[in-house]
Amino acid sequence: MRPLILLDVDGPLSPWAAPRHAKPAGYVEHPLRLSRWSRKRLRIWLNPAHGPELLALAGTADAELAWATSWEHRANRQVGSAIGLPLLPVVEFPGPQPAWKFGPVGRFAAGRPPAWFDDDFDLFPAARTAFLDRRAGLPTELIPVDAHTGLPDEHFGHLQAWLSGL
Template sequence: MRPLILLDVDGPLSPWAAPRHAKPAGYVEQSLRLSRWSRRRLRIWLNPAHGPTLLALASPAKAELAWATSWEHRANRQVGPAIGLPPLPVIEFAGPQPSWKFGPVARFAAGRPLAWFDDDFDLFPEARRAFVERRAGLETELIPVDAHTGLTGEHFERLEAWLRKIDQP
């Protein structure tokens, strides 16, 4: 089964908690319209190198990238193009989630190994523990990202090491 690489936007790809005067290296400010009916704009930082880096890491492992973000389908319209990603599958989080994203992600993954970048894994520790133990022998790598810095080289190294590990016969 093809492994999954799951992406959250706020925190990993857009370091929302970074001080305004201390934009992390490589990030570029983007001004995104909240909706086509609104004049309001959202300013976020994105790193255009992240898309090509993720694609390059996923390709040799035949891993599938997917959005695991509250941005849902807007990530394909507004974030992906800004960082060089093609349209990706989207995990939908309709309605209130008693266990945050873990339930919908488990259903989407359907027994596939996965690595997941997010900044909020500690919100629901019991749900996280159950998710990681979802199936014996199923490789699951939760990669926490500090929302002050966003993705860094260390995160990509951790993903690369995990992809090498699951590629072993």
């Protein structure tokens, strides 16, 4: 089965917790419109090098990239295109999420080894443990990302090493 590389937007691709005056190196500010009915704009930072790097790693390992973000399908329209990613499959998070993303991600990744970039794995430790227990015997890599820095080069090295070990 093809491995998955799961991407969150807020934190990994957009370092939302970085101070406004200290944009991480390589990131570019993108003003995004929240909806076509709203004039309100959201400003996020994205690193245009991340898209090609992720595509290269996925291609080398024959892995599939997918979104695992509360942005859901908006990630394709507003984030992926800004960093050079094609349309990606999306993990959908229907209804209230009492245990955050673990249930929908588990169903999406059923039987497949995922590497997952996110900044919030510690929000629901019991759900995280249950998720990992259900996946016992199947390679699963949770790669925590600091929302102050986004994805540094070390994370891409970590992903490459994990994919090489499959």
